[in-house]
Amino acid sequence: MPTSALALSGLTKSFERPVVRGVDLTIRPGEFYALLGPNGAGKTTILRMVAGLLRPDAGSITVLGVDALADPVAAKRRMAWVSDEPMVYDRLTPLEYLDFVAGLWQVEPVRAKASAHELIDWLDLAPHANELCGGFSKGMLQKVALAGALVHDPDLIILDEPLTGLDAGSARQVKDVLRQRTASGVTVIMTTHILEVAERMAERIGVIADGRLIAEGTLAQLRARIGRETTLEEIFLDLVAQGQSSAEDAA
Numbered sequence: 442m443p444t445s446a447l448a449l450s451g452l453t454k455s456f457e458r459p460v461v462r463g464v465d466l467t468i469r470p471g472e473f474y475a476l477l478g479p480n481g482a483g484k485t486t487i488l489r490m491v492a493g494l495l496r497p498d499a500g501s502i503t504v505l506g507v508d509a510l511a512d513p514v515a516a517k518r519r520m521a522w523v524s525d526e527p528m529v530y531d532r533l534t535p536l537e538y539l540d541f542v543a544g545l546w547q548v549e550p551v552r553a554k555a556s557a558h559e560l561i562d563w564l565d566l567a568p569h570a571n572e573l574c575g576g577f578s579k580g581m582l583q584k585v586a587l588a589g590a591l592v593h594d595p596d597l598i599i600l601d602e603p604l605t606g607l608d609a610g611s612a613r614q615v616k617d618v619l620r621q622r623t624a625s626g627v628t629v630i631m632t633t634h635i636l637e638v639a640e641r642m643a644e645r646i647g648v649i650a651d652g653r654l655i656a657e658g659t660l661a662q663l664r665a666r667i668g669r670e671t672t673l674e675e676i677f678l679d680l681v682a683q684g685q686s687s688a689e690d691a692a
């Protein structure tokens with residue numbers, strides 16, 4: 442059993458300018474980890490590199506002991522990627538979409554069917570299971586995309602802003618599905634701007650600012666670093682302000 446579900450070392454990416462600057466990050470198997478950071482901090486870029494959608498300029502990515510840059514297919518088999526812009530085929534129903542995705546992963550048909558029905562029930566999509574996705578709201582599409590990402594039973598789930606745009610009931614269903622998965626040993630890393638979600642769900646929180654991991658730890662550890670009993674919002678704003686001033690000092 443690998444000691445880490447995800448290990449990033451010196452992860453670096455530039456577009457017109459440096460966007461991810463030497464990020465080191467280790468996540469334990471079964472851990473729920475939230476990445477927080479201001480807009481444009483580089484969170485999505487980090488996750489896209491982990492998911493194999495972008496090639497880093499430098500650094501390494503190890504997914505459950507697999508070198509994801511040397512063997513991306515083996516790494517992708519173990520993980521799921523859920524983008525903040527769900528891509529689901531309009532002309533398929535949720536059940537057809539899940540069947541299609543399970544086929545791509547060569548999931549054994551009986552298991553695929555059971556898994557699809559379980560996910561559809563968990564996410565409260567059963568009343569719409571045979572309707573075309575083309576008529577769905579963004580929130581419903583997000584749930585179908587999540588179900589599609591989980592149908593091959595990944596060990597590492599990577600989610601970019603999975604709760605944005607979901608109503609309270611749908612957000613709870615998604616949170617319940619993720620909790621249920623982590624309880625069975627699956628690892629979750631997600632970005633969120635909803636601090637209350639990070640506070641309630643994540644075991645550890647990493648704060649990204651200007652392409653660097655400027656702080657990480659449990660909520661208690663982050664509080665201790667700020668040196669006072671306060672809300673995650675205050676901690677976050679303090680850490681980002683500190684991160685920005687140390688970057689200016691270094692410049």
Ligand SMILES: Nc1ncnc2c1ncn2[C@@H]1O[C@H](COP(=O)(O)OP(=O)(O)OP(=O)(O)O)[C@@H](O)[C@H]1O
Nearest residue numbers: 456457460478479480481482483484485486487632
């Ligand atoms: N394909 C790309 N080409 C050029 N620049 C990019 C590309 N993708 C991201 N960027 C830039 O990289 C920076 C970091 O973007 P990224 O989406 O990783 O930030 P983020 O922390 O996820 O932000 P948000 O919270 O707003 O989603 C931004 O300045 C963005 O414009």
